Amino acid sequence: MIRKTRKYTAPYNMMPSSIYVDSEYLHVPESRKPYFRQQVLNGVALGKGHYLRLFLFGWIIGAISAPYFPRAQALAASAFLRNDLASAQLAEHQLEWIVGRNPFSESTMYGEGYDFTPLYTPSSGDMVGALPVGIQSRGDDDAPYWPVQNMWTYKEIWVHPVTNWVWLLKNIAGPSLVEGRADSVVTFTSVIPGQKIVVQPGRFLSGCRRESIT
Numbered sequence: 001m002i003r004k005t006r007k008y009t010a011p012y013n014m015m016p017s018s019i020y021v022d023s024e025y026l027h028v029p030e031s032r033k034p035y036f037r038q039q040v041l042n043g044v045a046l047g048k049g050h051y052l053r054l055f056l057f058g059w060i061i062g063a064i065s066a067p068y069f070p071r072a073q074a075l076a077a078s079a080f081l082r083n084d085l086a087s088a089q090l091a092e093h094q095l096e097w098i099v100g101r102n103p104f105s106e107s108t109m110y111g112e113g114y115d116f117t118p119l120y121t122p123s124s125g126d127m128v129g130a131l132p133v134g135i136q137s138r139g140d141d142d143a144p145y146w147p148v149q150n151m152w153t154y155k156e157i158w159v160h161p162v163t164n165w166v167w168l169l170k171n172i173a174g175p176s177l178v179e180g181r182a183d184s185v186v187t188f189t190s191v192i193p194g195q196k197i198v199v200q201p202g203r204f205l206s207g208c209r210r211e212s213i214t
Contacts, residue, residue, distance in 0.1 A: 002075060006090060008044055009054055012101055013093040015068055015075075017053040019046065038140045055137035055144065068094060069164035076171035083205045085179060092172055095165070098131065104146050108134050109165075117148075120156040131161035179205045 005016045025037035036057065043051035072094040079087035093101065099113030100106060107113025111128030119132050132155045138145035146154070178188065181203050188197040 002071070003086060003090060005052055008052060012097055012103065013090060014054070014097050014102070015071055015090070015094060017056050020051050020053060022049040022051065035140065039137075039142070042140055042142045044142075054142050057137070069161065069168055073164065073168050073171050076168060080171075085205060088172065091168065095168060095172070098134070098165070102135060102146075103144050104135070106146065108132055108146075117155075118150055120150055120152050124157065127157070129162065130157045131165060132157055134161065179203075 001019075002015055005019075006013045008016060020040045020043065022037070022040055024040065025033045028036045039057045040051050040053065043053040046052055072091045075087050076091035078084070079091060098108055100115070102108075105114060107116040108131060110116055110119050110126050110130045118126055119130060121127070121130070133153045135144050135146045136154045137143060149155075182199055182201050184201055186199050186204075188199070190196070
């Protein structure tokens with residue numbers, strides 16, 4: 001589903017939020033029912049009462065830095081288990097969104113990427129590598145919102161986006177995927193721990209440790 005719905009955020013390929021049913025507003029607190037329903041209806045209509053939200057709801061911390069990383073981590077881990085190069089690349093796009101591959105051409109990580117800005121840090125001050133809650137949606141709209149104001153919650157530094165960033169880097173830097181066409185049998189040998197992967201003639205896609213292919 002993630003790979004099929006990413007076309008709605010092209011060319012940035014940010015993973016969309018989720019698919020909702022137009023009756024889900026009946027299950028949220030009474031004070032939020034009108035907003036919830038309208039924001040669902042502002043998503044991409046998929047038919048039969050189903051809507052795809054590209055961003056989280058406006059009153060929530062609707063930003064990729066906070067809730068999107070765990071999904072990207074799972075995608076990267078499954079990509080290497082399944083030798084799925086396209087999924088690994090999609091997981092990597094989520095990191096690129098953070099440091100400038102977004103509609104604002106602006107990095108949300110302080111001190112890294114393109115055209116970064118000061119973040120909301122009333123206690124600690126700006127720190128290189130810090131990540132805020134991140135780019136959100138505005139009101140009921142399902143569109144990215146990254147205003148110039150330096151305020152909570154979207155520009156407020158949180159801890160878990162940074163830890164999840166490092167975790168995602170680890171998953172993406174897992175076994176490399178080698179793709180190509182072999183005219184004869186080819187053997188890939190991993191120096192550590194000595195694993196050998198044999199591919200047969202024809203097109204192949206195999207995983208090995210990135211730093212030790214011989």
